[in-house]
Amino acid sequence: MPEKTEKEAFRIIPKPKVKTPAWIKLFLYVCLIVVGVLIGGFFLLQGQVVALEQEKDDLGAQIIEVERQTQEILAKEIVDLSKKISTFSRLFRERKNLSKVFGFLRSICHPKVQFSSCKIEGKNNFIGLIAVTESFQTLGEQLFILKENEEIETLDLFGVSFDARGKIQFEVNITLSEKFFKK
Secondary structure, X not given: OOOOOHHHHHHHOOOOOOOOOHHHHHHHHHHHHHHHHHHHHHHHHHHHHHHHHHHHHHHHHHHHHHHHHHHHHHHHHHHHHHHHHHHHHHHHHHOOOXXXXXXXXXXXXXXXXXXXXXXXXXXXXXEEEEEEEOOHHHHHHHHHHHHHOOOEEEXXXXXXXXXXXXXXXXXXXXXXOXXXXXX
């Protein structure tokens, strides 16, 4: 047998095993635990993300439903207000300006006649007056003024009497034409 060289002889001798220090083993175990915690945390957080996304979708659906209901309520209120406005507009267009009656009475009143009572019914274009005057001549002149006025459709005189002071008291019912209130 040929003789082995020193290198080959050196290889035959087993090498002693190198022992890893304890701190490296400890570090390895700590790293494995950290990696395990991280993987577990990842899956835990992933489950929470899915749950939160589902909750977000549910809240979004609730918001859409509330907005829809709010829109329906607002639309109903708008329709109701629109009806009220149109009714009010119609009533306003059709209303009679009763304050014009006072200017009219001022223009037809004889200077010696005093009106002591006035009843106005806009629905029927009616004016009921109670008046007092000094003489029958003034009463006749007042009636003439009323009969000559184009705005008056009917004129009724009644209840002519003397009051306690000796003055003539009378009542007049006047019906005005429809066009009087439309001016």
